[in-house]
Amino acid sequence: MPHQGYGSVGGERGPVRAELARRVAAGSLREDAVQAGVADRLDRLGRELKAAALPVKSSALGWLFGRRERPAAPRGVYIYGSVGRGKSMLMDLFFQTAPVEGKRRLHFHEFMAEMHGRINAHRAAVKAGEARGDDPIPPVAEAVAAETRLLCFDEFTVTDIADAMILSRLFDALFARGLTLIATSNVAPDDLYRDGLNRPLFLPFVETLKAHTDILFLDAPTDYRMETIGAGDLYLTPLGPETDRRMDGLWRSILGPAPEAPESLPFRGRSIAVPRAGGGAARFAFADLCSRPLGAADFLAIAARYHTVMVDGVPVMAAAERNEAKRFILLIDTLYDAHRRVVVSAAAPAEALYRAPSGTEAFEFDRTVSRLIEMRSVAYLAEAERRRSGAERSGDADHA
Structure with a gap:
């Protein structure tokens, strides 16, 4: 994919929309207005991530305490729709050119296995006297946010109660620390963990997700x-x-x-x-x-x-x-x-x-x-x- 930077809007297509146009011209994709709209939203996010990476002005008392304000994370994107509509393709095109250090694209189950591992490691460290704090979520979220500014999940789905029980608190903490989330899924946020055990305990995560991402329905006509x-x-x-x-x-x-x-x-x-x-x-x-x-x-x-x-x-x-x-x-x-x-x-x-x-x-x-x-x-x-x-x-x- 030819590199194209995220400059000012200026009427120019961003790299995701430009690559879609190139593939349509090459005959490997059909022109699709819905996909183009999602591509434009992803390109806007690319510009926002680039702007957020610029030096942050000091707060009014920053000169006294030597600290800078943590910038607000750009609002993420949650793309859902039927299988085979191009969700993963669009997210991958965005990930390739996203102008941010500390970006990760991985499967949701892989991420959650990593989170459970970090939580267990923190509890073991507390037990051994090597760390403090009974609640492992804040230090785990701090460590993840220090490494990752952009997190991309393909085919986001929740089926495990152990995952469901920690998602709300974990992502509340991650979003508060400046993480931006991109996710694709076959279902709308309100249908995640449908029929799951103790689902009411999971629902705060749905509200957290909707508060920090734009929800886009990709109903392209071609599979x-x-x-x-x-x-x-x-x-x-x-x-x-x-x-x-x-x-x-x-x-x-x-x-x-x-x-x-x-x-x-x-x-x-x-x-x-x-x-x-x-x-x-x-x-x-x-x-x-x-x-x-x-x-x-x-x-x-x-x-x-x-x-x-x-x-x-x-x-x-x-x-x-x-x-x-x-x-x-x-x-x-x-x-x-x-x-x-x-x-x-x-x-x-x-x-x-x-x-x-x-x-x-x-x-x-x-x-x-x-x-x-x-x-x-x-x-x-x-x-x-x-x-x-x-x-x-x-x-x-x-x-x-």
């Missing part, structure tokens, strides 16, 4: 992901001897000359069993990943180690298998966000894999279906290959 379906042998159905034969053939191709062997990933004082691995790729049965008590942090460790993940034997799931369905949703979310290549054999097409009539998992599985489709697209696979090749050139095998 761009559906237009880029390709590489049809990366999702094989139905299950049976022929599919097994094709999966084995793909595995041999992926391995190439590399030997195959089981591996064990050390992780937080335990290990994650990888039954088949070689050449930077891993192969699991569905039950290995989704019938065991694994979570987002485990899947992040797998994504960090392997550039390709094969999953054999994904069954059709119903309400009785909601735990397995939730883990499968987290698995695909994590591998997608890391741009890993994924090969799946399944009992049914993606849109027929989860058949519960209601519940959070039924609602979220629509996103999983969309991602399973996009992960077979030419654009997705090209980016996955680019990242793999770049990691190999840098010698970073664990992040290939």
